Amino acid sequence: MRTFLCLGLLLALGLSHGQTADFHSAVKPVLQKTCSPCHNERNPSGSVNIAPFTEPSSVAAYRDEWERILNKIRSGEMPPKGFPRPEQARIDALLAYVQREFESADARIAPDPGRVTARRLNRAEYTNTIRDLLGVEFRADQDFPTDDSGHGFDNIGDVLTISPLLMEKYLSAAEKIAARALGLDPLPKKPIEFELHLKDKKIRRVAPSLIEASHRVEWDGEYDIEIGLPGERINGAPVQLGFWMDGKLLHTRMAETKPSGLVYFNPYSSERFRLFLPAGEHKFRAGFIDDDFIRTLAPDDLYRDKKNKFLNMIKLVGPFPAKEEPASRKAILICDPQTGPGCVEKILSRLARRAWRRPVTAPEVRKLASFVRLAQADGQPVEQGLQVALTALLVSPHFLFRIERDLYPKDPARTHPVTDLELASRLSYFLWSSLPDEELLRLAEQKRLRAPGILEAQLKRMLADPKSAALAANFAGQWLETRNLTSVKPDPKKFPEWTPELRDAMQEETRLFFEAVLRDNLPIRTFLNADFTFLNNTLAKHYGIPGVEGPDFRRVTLSPRTRRGGVLTQASVLTVSSYPTRTSPVIRGKFILQNIFGAPPPPPPPDVPLLDEDQVGSRGPLRNQLEQHRSNAMCASCHNRMDTLGFALENYDATGKWRDQDSGFLIDASGVLPNGRHFANPADLKHVLASDMGEFSRNLTEKMLTYALGRGLERFDRKTVAAIRTRLEADDFRFQSLIWEVVRSLPFQNRRAEFAKEEVAKK
Amino acid sequence: MQRLAPGIIPPMGVLFDSAFGDSLEDLFTLCLLYSLDKRGECRVAGLTTSKHCLDSARLLEVMQKLYGGRPTAIGMSTTGPQQPSGPLLQAALAGQSFSIQREIDTAEPHNLLRNLLEGYHDGNAVIISTGPPANLNELLRLPKALPVVKAKVKTLYLAGPHATQPPDWPGPVQWIRDADAAALTYQPQPADFEWNPLHPVKLALEAQPAASWSRAGLFAALRAVRREKADPAGTGIKELMATPPSRMRP
Amino acid sequence: MITKKALSRRTLLRGAGAAIALPALDAMAPALASSQLPGPRPVRMAFVYVPNGIDMRNWTPPADGPLPAQLPRILRPLEPFREDITILSNLTHNGGRALLDGAGDHGRCCGGYLSGVHVRKSFVDIQAGVSMDQIVANAIGHKTRFPSLEVGLEDARQAGDCDSGYSCAYTNNLAWRSETQPLPPILDPRALFERLFGTGAELSPEARARQAKYRRSILDFVQNDTRKLESALGPADRRKIDEYLSSIRSIELQLQKAENDNAVIHPGLEKPYGVPADFAEHFKLMTDMITVAFQADLSRIVTFLVTREGTSRPYREIGIPDGHHPLTHHMNKPELLEKVTQINTYHVQQFAGWIEKLKAAREGDGNVLENSMIVYGAGLSDGNKHTHEDLPTLIAGGGGGYIRGGRRITARRETPMSNLFLTMMDRMGVQVDHFGDATGRLAGLDLA
Structure with a gap:
């Protein structure tokens, strides 16, 4: 605010030529003394000639180029090591001057909601x-x-x-x-039978007493379901048999396990029940719940039908018309x-x-x-x-x-608020990825959405609704790339613990965690340094955290000893940022730069391999090899930052499990960021990251705004992003406040007609 | 189309088209261009010969390799009957190894020129032509090539007795007359090239000393790369020529 | 049942009760052959695209002309069909090169593969070119039930970027209907089955007629509605709505066709469920269905995006746990190259399985393969260096007595791929003056 005032004052007093003087004292000498020896017209190193940038007008005229120059200087990449470096004060003055120029240029941009x-x-x-x-x-x-x-x-x-x-x-x-x-979907005249059997490989054995099969149900209707239970347990007690669809428990019943009394060569029984199943591709599971008996068995006896009763088949027969007419x-x-x-x-x-x-x-x-x-x-x-x-x-x-309709189709310079109805859809598709519900639609029809307090109340209500889980699935799933968990394929030889259960648990952890930050309105730094997470037994075991039993997820408080907390140490993120066979500090570094800082590194030139990481373990620690590689100045300019960040997470393997060594070499996760900050281990790094919300909050704001608007951000959006960020900071970076600020921001609330192509070019 | 940001100045791309092998001067010009390329003043973007003769293309391949140029295809015209190779080419290629064996190992010149031009910023390429204009005429006839030529080629430089301005050339053309180049006094010696014992120019010079030549092509190259700053006397050409290229480019 | 009367292929398929299983057709082949069906066979065309380049050392036969006694390693699975394949060398995609756009070769080389253009580097403002399969489909697609078919095996990445500033649209699709409208491939075998052969729901002829009638009136309704809407829209919105309308119209065309030709094709295949985890099985399912589609003349144009450019899919099926793309940045290390070669060979092996099917599918005196041009290739040659010249390309099939196989044909260096496409378009009966960056027709492919 103060900067703004001073600047306004200066402008008001007509002191703008004072700024030019500023350029000549703060910027030009550094460029000429430090940059131009290598970046001149005769010898444009890296094809850059600094001369055009020694003119004050260049700051406004060539914003993109100037931002690149600023980034190089700010990160310490330029001037390179071994070249004379101006005093820090001079660098700071240059940075401050240009930054100020940017800000005042941004302030001059006319508010534009974009299109x-x-x-x-x-x-x-x-x-x-x-x-x-x-x-x-x-x-x-x-x-x-x-x-x-x-x-x-x-x-x-x-x-x-x-x-x-x-x-x-x-x-x-x-x-x-x-x-x-x-x-009215016509059912086939005769019911159809599908037998999914272990011997046909249509069934997967998830655990000794749990089987799973994927199957597409073609019609809504009732189905006779039969579970095949081979074997018997001498003196076995009845167990509870459960049947799940897509993770939801649909049916339980008690099943006998002791010998039937009849003499079978191959003891066998089955359980049958009828359920309504909706059409679609489903994942069915059948299993014994809390089956303690199998713990008493030797591993070799688990599937011996004289020693144990287990599961091997799911049969579906149907559809039969539902007794009750469907609720829909x-x-x-x-x-x-x-x-x-x-x-x-x-x-x-x-x-x-x-x-x-x-x-x-x-x-x-x-x-x-x-x-x-x-x-x-x-x-x-x-x-x-x-x-x-x-x-x-x-x-x-x-x-x-x-x-959405343009009020002034012929006049793109004129902006206008979207209608209440359009706003209602913007809101509901942002928060729910779905249509407005009755309450929201009614308010919009009555044009009361923008009445005092209404919008905020609606936002609270909608966030509290379970439908806001869509934000976790669709925003977080893409922001943190955890949607890719379904397609990653860690090498089962190197990571035998990788199972569909573990994968689902990883996804679930991040989803629940995101929802908790959202619903509890926690500060966004929680994403980086939370002291809690959500675990079930599968994931807790993977993390080496004791005391979490059973398949249900619960909130777990994390002590520093667990070496977890925040998305960067969640197995989901660590897995999607790895290769199938090994970790990649480069990919993880890029992940952090891109998704946390919002500053993706430029892509590598072709014929440079992504990185020579393949010698891991054969010639010494990966780290030494990478450092060698970074001695090449061209690679170093990007990899310094990327690799340092990635290495900080080397203690987590390609499925996110903790390790102290990699291929026999002790892992050194310490590093120095280009801004000079040291860290010794992942926890330290998180601390460093969380202590400065600047880049992270800007990035998350940009991502959220992009997602909410359904368009990429433009130059004129900088002002909106900056304003949201400022208010976000004023509210201790609370997550809901970010969402609220996005909702009430200029581009979310307004629109304008489209500029014709040539006008865009002029802009 | 592709605006250059200020301060970001990739070297000018030079395309050189001639009936290579007919005149020693073209070889000196090529050496000069590669020397300027090595100094980062330009980039030898591509070479096309209007001489329907495999040895002509082979010579270009050998030169490209010798100077560590980008391994782009060599363009060779196939219009008209095959032409004999001649004593100059035979001398220059004696003992050389090359991969061009057949016509298919070369490229259609107009296609190659178009492809290469597309890789340059607007107005950041020049063409030097010191031979018959067959290839350039074909280039203009290629569908959709005209706008590419128009946008990319800053100037077409023409020099030498065989050069002809293609009709309807869409951009600026500069003729370098013999008189323009009169100030150039550089007289090449085999010694200038002996940093490589198999330097084709050295071999050619030994077999057929450059008796009389106009130096217009050489001057065209200087002009094309250094533009108005080109020193009319061409001072330093000898040093340029006599310096072996380093393997690594700046 | 079959008389010597000249029967058109479709009459035969429709047959009595419109339910003839195709394998039965094979059994009838002799009867057919003797009937000497009149007229030329339709020529079919397919493009099978594999990503991340190919190890050229094990792809290219040593010399032009007749193929060597022993095929290069990657091509060896095609040994039984050596006389049916033609290897093309030196074809180039200049548009795949950076041309000032920096990194992103994977995005570029796939995005412009079938159009010969240099696609625009953008996440959202995408622009490629109309792909050659769609030019052909526009011209002759009305002759078959489906103007073209787009299939693939690998789902798109669900999050993150695809290649260095290039929209995923460029790597997710091969076929482009317009500069901005890609045609996504069908990945799920069940979805392809249902598209080609129906959902299996047995509708009575009356019910089917009713369904068609309702569909038509629904399409009328939305078209009228949309036109009203359109007038008030800005250019970008109008473009979206135009895409919608043109898609509606293509369904209308399909409905019209179905009125004259509503035979249910029984493919002789079991309806598949779900996407097989096994690569070979997935490949086989998809190509089996395409084979039937060719046989029954349901479509003559297919693009098949085997996996996506830049994919990191591992190939555990053949003991390779590393991702395909990282492997192709092999820096010429023998152990990495070996794995790349194995993946390349594995792909060709699946392809050979398809070629075998096409060859076994009788058609008149010959087989479907003879009347097809199945191009197998990649948008990069060296995946390590991202090179766009000498793209690995082969054509299987005779194109209807047009191509003599068993040879390697080498074009001059830098010859545009578009030259091949122009030539193929000729063969498909679609004459265009110019295409992509073509400099002319590709010499040497025809029998003459």
Whole structure:
């Protein structure tokens, strides 16, 4: 604030030529004395000639180039070691001067909300929207092609395209979803049997008393489920058999384990029950809960059918029509459509309003209702007609896109607030990756969203809603790249502990942790230096943290001895930033620069390998080898920072397990950052990182704003980012305050028309 | 299209097209260009010969290797009948090893020129042509190449008795006349090149001393690289020529 | 059942009750052969793209002309089909090179592979070129049920960037319908199956007709609605809505086609469930279905993005736990090169399995392979140095009596890949004057 005042004062007093003098005293001499010997016109080292930058006007005219120069000086990369270095005070003065110039230039930029291109629902948004609109579980990620991403997120309007293939999928998905919602999806005449058996490798054995199978259920309906239980336990007590779908326990019952009394050559029994299963690809599990008996067995006896009872098959027979009509159908049929067009229009008007996230007009409803007449003219029942109308509603651009209107299409210089309805969708897709609920939509319709206190109250309410888990899944999953956990494949020979359970646990830890920071409104530095996390037995064992039993996650307070805390020491992050066979300090360093500091290093030139890390263990510690590599000045300019950060995490192996040695060499995780700060170990590094929220808070602000807006940030957004950051700092960097500031920021609240191409070029 | 940021000045790319092997002067010019390249003053971007003769292309390959130039393909015209190699080329190539065996080991010159030009900033390449314009004419005929030439080529330098200005050349053209180069007095000696015993120019000079030559090509190269700053007397050419290239470029 | 009357291929497939399983077709081949089906066979075209370059030392045969007695190691799985393949050398993608855009060869080389353009370096403001398969599809796609098919085996990265400032769109897709609209590949075998052969839900002819009618009226409805919407939009929004509309129109076309030709094709394959973890099995499932699609003339144009450029997929199937991309930065270390070669060979081995199928698929007197041009190749040659010249490229199949295999053909250095594409487009019956960075047609490929 004070800087601002002084600057204003200077400007007011017409002292701007004083600034030029400033340039000539603070900047030019350093450039000429220190830079120009190597960067002149005759000898432009690294193809850089400093001469044009010795003019004061260059600071404003060539901002990008100047920022690069500043970064090189600030990080200590320039002047390189061994070259005369000006006194620190002179460097500081130069940095301060140019920085000030930047700020005043930014202050002069006219406020501009920028422009968001119409956003197609991405797969996550489609899935959630269908769930919240109709109560139908539909997994778009299993049916639709992958959404392309840009700026690190897959909700960027410009990048989300539609192909004929996707349109085909939209159409057939809409038909199927409409049919399922109304309970009209025709079931096959005869039930179909699927046997998933260990011997066909369709079953995976997760643990001695736990099996798992993935299977696609084609129809909503009831299914007879049979679990195959070979073997017997002499004097065995009954155990509790559980059946899970996608991690949710659906059914339990007691199962006998002792010999049946009949003489079997191969003792065998089975348990059968009927359940409703929704269509989709599911992961089923069957197992004995709290099965203590197996602990008494020798490993060799676990699958001997005279010694133990275990599981080897899941059979599904179905579908059978559900006894009860589906809840989704009840919710749609708010009146009896047989009674005539009045009710039909009522039903469709209600659905369309929710689906299109705005009030619908009478002609629109009539048009939708005409599908019902069309079907009835064919002699089809009215519900069939509703299904067609619902399909039409779901392939409409009003559903598939979020399109916002320009108030002044001809005048891009004029900005205006988005409508309350548009704001409601912006909010709900930001926080929930889904459509506005009834309360939010109603407030928007009544144009009360911007009434005093309302927006803030809605934000609180929405964050408290379980649907805000979407922020963890979609924002954090991409910010921290933990979505990639599904595709990483650590080498099972080197990391035998890697199992789907461990992977899921890693993902769950980061998700729960993110949600805790969000819901408890903790300071964002918690992401770096938390003293708590969420663990179950699988992950606790991986971390070597005792006292966590059972598969359920719980909050665990971390002592320094656990050497964990914060996302950088979470196995999810450590795994996605490793190679399948080993760690990579370079990748991890890049991860930190990119995702924590928001300063990704420039990519390496081709024919330079990413790094010669392959000799690890054969020629001495990786570290020595990397240091050799950094003696090359060209590599060093980027790798100094990258490798130092990456090495700090070398005590965590490629699946995030702690180690003191790597390939027989003791790990040295200490380092010095280019800004001169020392650290001895990962805990120290976290401390160093968390003590300066500057870069991290700016980065997280930029990422959050990008995600919330669905567009990349532009130069004019700097002001918004800086303002959010300042207010965030004033609230001790509390996470919800970041979200709140994003929501009330200029670009989130406003829009303008698009500049024509040539105007963009001029800008 | 691709604006250069101020202060960031990659060296000017030089494309050199001639009927290589017909005149010793082209070889001196090429040596000069590579020497300037070594000093970071320009970058020898590509070489194309309008002489339909494998030895001509081979000579360019040998020179490129000798001076540690980027291993780009050598362009060779195949319009018209094959031309005999001649005593100069035979002398220069005596004892050399090269990989060009057949026509397929060379590139279509117009295609190569277009591809190479695309790798340069707007206005940051020049073409020197001291031979018949066959290759340049083809370049202009190549679909969509005209805008590339227009944007990238700052100037086309023409020199020597065989040079002809291609009709419809879309950019500035500079003719270097013999008279312009009259001030150049440099007279090459085999000794200037003996830092490599198999230097093709040394071999060629020994077999066929440069009796009379105009030096216009040489001056065109100086002009192209040093532009208006080119010293009309070409002082220092001898030193440039006589310095072996270092393996590592700046 | 089959008379000597000249039957069109589709009549036969539709057959009585519209349910003829294709393997049965093979059994009928002799009858067919003697019937001497009239007219030329359709020529099919496919592109099989593998990432991260190929170890050229074990790819390129030592000399031009007839292939050597022993094929180079990577090509050895194709030994049984040596007379059906043509190795092309020296083809170049200048647009894949940096051309002032710095790092990002993986993004560039894939993004412009089938269009010969230099794609724009951007995360969001993407711009590539219309790929040659789509030019062909636009011209002849109306003759088949699906103008083109796009398939792949590897899902896109879910987070993070793809290559140095290049949008993932460039590495996730091979086919581009417009400069800004990529066509994503189908990865899930079940999804491909359902697209080609239907969901398996048995609809009565009346129900199917009703469904088509409803679909048409739905499409009408949304088109009218969209047009109203469009007038008020800015250029970027309009571009999105145009993509939407053009996709709607392509479905309409498909519906129209289906009216005249609604035979259910029974592929003789079991409907697959889920994505197999095993690479070979996944590859086989996808190519089996493409084979059937070719046989039944459901489509003549296929792009197959085997895995993504820059992928770090390990190949435990053959004992390689390291990621593919890091391995290709092998710095010429023999032990790393060996693994790269093994991965390259493994890919070709799967490809050979497909070629075998295509060759076994009888068609008239010959087989489907003879009437196909299946290009196998990569957008980089040396993955270590990211080189864009002499791209590893081979064509399997005769292109309908056009290409004589069993040879290596070397073009002049720097010859654009686009020259090959121009030539192939000719062969597909699509004449264009100019394409990508082509300098002309590729010499030496034809039989003459």
